[in-house]
Amino acid sequence: MPDRPARLVVLVSGSGTNLQALLDATADPAYGAEVVAVGADRDDIEGLARAERVGVPTFVERVRDHDDRAGWDRTLADRVADHEPDLVVLAGFMKLVGEDFLARFGGRTVNTHPALSPAFPGMHGPRDALEYGVKVTGCTLFVVDAGVDTGAIVAQETVGVADDDTVETLHERIKVVERALLVDSVGRMAREGWTVDGRRVRLGG
Template sequence: MTANLVVLVSGSGSNLQALMDACADPAYGARVVAVGADRHGTYGLERAQNAGIPTFVQRVKDHPTRDEWDAALTADIAAYEPDLIVSAGFLKICGPRLLEAYPGRYINTHNSLLPAFPGMNGPGEALNAGVKLAGATLFICDSGIDTGPIVAQCAVPVEDDDTVETLTERIKEAERAQLVEAVGRMMRDGWKVDGRRVRLG
């Protein structure tokens, strides 16, 4: 049985493309059934439309309150009956309605080895701290910022001549590969959240 993925994007959708490419292989065990965004005109939406995948947009500013946006986004997602929701560069913090509707089934990827360097500038903070290993973390979303149970992590060495840009780009490459591998395992083998630990298989 093929699992359903709903992917949320805000920008170019490079992680989305990696997932779409993986899903082209029937053995991967999943398919992208819809792509949602928080703004119109993104390349991520264009990628989905070019592939014939349904899309939807819910802008925060189109709703009187953040809670009503959360409810509208949750309703759009629910229409596609996802087994897993993947934040692939979705630059909005989702609210309690979505988290309660899909406990343990909404994942996000971050460009640091959490719990170190949460927030918007993981690679820059890693460089400033002088660490020798940076990396990427795939985690299950909770009500905090980059605080949920960790699904997978990969380390990326920090080179002496790295800039924020070069380190960020190398992390992105590792992040995409990790996302594809972990989502495939979750969909084929299942997963369980046990407190702070996520067990695959």
């Protein structure tokens, strides 16, 4: 990594609680990173408002404003590239990025998943874990690839499943651990650097 704070572009689709955790962390110069822009696929969301309140530039790129998904993906990549990120963080971003985006930012785009990958990929990780009857689930930070929650794993944390858990109570506990994992891991990537070697991600030199 260069001898300066790592530049983060964060993409959001909703309330931006993970974004807020990163904004809070980057307020400390020792964290080693700064959020230089926040992008979204929707207008008028709290995630954008969180960025605007602290003076972070924002942009919106909606799928419906493009002729096709590939055109949206190319334009999204252009908008992200305008801010010269070292790392792109998908923080509750509810769209899959495509071929053009990954050609430019593959290996340096990360996302979280509320399950222990490779188990329970997709939109309903906590529900699927609960229905399967596992005793332990958790969250995963991974390097984004062309699949659904299939990228190389950066870090994972476990969360126990209680007998009286509902999908909502389990997911809320996972979210707390997920935010901490995201902040800790992105900070380490910013300060120490990282390499992706096949399925393995190594932090530090």
